[in-house]
Amino acid sequence: MKKVALTGIGIVAPPGIGKEGFWQSIKQGKSFISPITRFDASLYPSQVAGQVEDLDTSYLSFRLLKKIDKFSVMALVATEHALKDALIDLDKEDPYNIGVFLGNALGGWLYAETELRDLYVEGREGVSPYLASAWFPAAPQGQISIYYGMKGYSKTVVADKASALMAIGYAAQVVGNKKLGIALAGGTEAPVTPYALLCCSTEGSLSKGPYRPFDKERDGFVVGEGAGLVVLEEMESARKRGATVYGLITGYATCCDGTHRITPDPNGKGLAKAIKTALDMAGYQPSDIDYICADGTGTKLGDVSETKAIKEVFGSYAQKIPVSSPKSMFGHLLGASNAVDVIVTLLAMQEGIVPPTINYQTEDPECDLDYVPNNSRPKEIDRALILARGRGGINAVLAIERS
Amino acid sequence: MEEVEEKIKGLLMKSLDMKPEEVTLEANLKDDLEMDSLEMVELEVALEKEFNIDIKKGEISNKNCVGDVVKTVQDKLKQ
Numbered sequence: 001m002k003k004v005a006l007t008g009i010g011i012v013a014p015p016g017i018g019k020e021g022f023w024q025s026i027k028q029g030k031s032f033i034s035p036i037t038r039f040d041a042s043l044y045p046s047q048v049a050g051q052v053e054d055l056d057t058s059y060l061s062f063r064l065l066k067k068i069d070k071f072s073v074m075a076l077v078a079t080e081h082a083l084k085d086a087l088i089d090l091d092k093e094d095p096y097n098i099g100v101f102l103g104n105a106l107g108g109w110l111y112a113e114t115e116l117r118d119l120y121v122e123g124r125e126g127v128s129p130y131l132a133s134a135w136f137p138a139a140p141q142g143q144i145s146i147y148y149g150m151k152g153y154s155k156t157v158v159a160d161k162a163s164a165l166m167a168i169g170y171a172a173q174v175v176g177n178k179k180l181g182i183a184l185a186g187g188t189e190a191p192v193t194p195y196a197l198l199c200c201s202t203e204g205s206l207s208k209g210p211y212r213p214f215d216k217e218r219d220g221f222v223v224g225e226g227a228g229l230v231v232l233e234e235m236e237s238a239r240k241r242g243a244t245v246y247g248l249i250t251g252y253a254t255c256c257d258g259t260h261r262i263t264p265d266p267n268g269k270g271l272a273k274a275i276k277t278a279l280d281m282a283g284y285q286p287s288d289i290d291y292i293c294a295d296g297t298g299t300k301l302g303d304v305s306e307t308k309a310i311k312e313v314f315g316s317y318a319q320k321i322p323v324s325s326p327k328s329m330f331g332h333l334l335g336a337s338n339a340v341d342v343i344v345t346l347l348a349m350q351e352g353i354v355p356p357t358i359n360y361q362t363e364d365p366e367c368d369l370d371y372v373p374n375n376s377r378p379k380e381i382d383r384a385l386i387l388a389r390g391r392g393g394i395n396a397v398l399a400i401e402r403s
Numbered sequence: 404m405e406e407v408e409e410k411i412k413g414l415l416m417k418s419l420d421m422k423p424e425e426v427t428l429e430a431n432l433k434d435d436l437e438m439d440s441l442e443m444v445e446l447e448v449a450l451e452k453e454f455n456i457d458i459k460k461g462e463i464s465n466k467n468c469v470g471d472v473v474k475t476v477q478d479k480l481k482q
Contacts, residue, residue: 063420129444
């Protein structure tokens with residue numbers, strides 16, 4: 001696979017908006033999960049979430065904001081940050097040479113739920129005409145394309161919790177194959193709504209909090225909302241503009257377990273296969289890997305099978321690799337989560353600090369890797385893997401290295 | 404009837420986030436105010452609620468100017 005440069009970061013997440021504030025918070029290893037205040041969650045088994053408040057949207061018009069869901073708003077703000085960070089002047093770029101690749105799992109339910117209530121209470125005429133264009137998973141891709149005039153090859157990926165990593169992996173292949181000069185890739189998700197939270201609850205994987213992946217006392221994951229976008233391009237074009245190259249995408253693989261509609265293969269065979277394929281594509285030996293950003297679903301089956309997959313590929317070296325799940329701090333952003341994982345890993349590489357898995361108290365004999373418990377740790381990271389898993393046995397793995 | 408004109412202009416200014424000098428009687432809904440089909444639906448529903456009238460499909464379109472919409476509503480109110 002041709003190496004593709006990562007040159008811009010845009011992040012809207014509970015620990016911070018913009019990469020500086022976000023990274024300062026992550027390094028501290030604090031929790032950004034709080035009681036849900038947006039609606040009455042008292043009847044839900046899980047009443048906490050990672051929430052994005054105080055988002056500055058003053059530069060967006062009311063005419064636009066009334067037509068779009070929060071997941072589009074967060075994606076637009078993240079795009080603004082990513083473009084600025086990559087020093088991209090859109091007036092100097094061919095609009096057909098820039099594409100948007102976004103992951104999303106749920107769609108825009110904050111908007112849709114309100115309108116559905118109006119449909120049943122007021123009838124058809126009570127429903128906003130903008131519902132049609134606000135709720136569906138590809139809406140943020142369209143809104144970014146319209147707002148910034150980006151008209152190149154683009155795609156929305158809906159693959160549960162692996163959506164964003166698949167979008168980034170897909171974008172890397174498109175840029176690597178020279179179909180596109182610049183790709184904005186990542187994901188966005190706004191699951192802190194009554195219906196979206198209910199869907200996550202009925203699956204039975206939501207935690208009452210705290211979110212403690214790989215801990216023996218785990219009870220599932222906590223949802224979080226946010227958006228993450230990165231800019232992908234060839235090294236030469238980044239150099240010409242003088243943009244910071246945070247890292248390079250060197251490998252990407254995806255495969256399916258084919259075992260169950262919700263849960264992963266208990267032995268992590270599919271994930272192991274995806275890890276091996278990504279390593280081969282990148283030309284890495286297992287011992288080249290300095291850090292693994294894990295999915296860390298926080299379910300017993302998820303954590304144990306993820307651990308098994310890592311041990312199958314890395315053997316005895318698995319004990320020497322820090323494997324953490326930074327999302328324990330701010331929640332699982334579902335279809336946007338891996339975009340945040342990629343951003344965390346790039347910033348960790350830049351600063352030589354491994355982010356922790358927080359809320360880790362009780363060791364689980366079946367999860368016996370170094371999960372970087374509770375505190376970040378100094379360590380040079382030259383090569384890293386990001387692991388993603390979606391319901392129904394979806395596996396995706398991205399390999400990145402320091403430039 | 405000037406009241407109708409002011410109310411319609413007010414609805415458009417609020418809905419489109421525009422200034423009084425932009426929403427003139429001569430302003431074309433599509434070319435000047437850049438209204439799309441969904442914004443036309445929003446306008447129709449708002450007019451029906453505001454004036455308690457029934458607007459049938461095709462009676463106003465974004466090919467119209469603001470003045471045309473005012474006239475359509477005024478005619479309906481006279482009926």
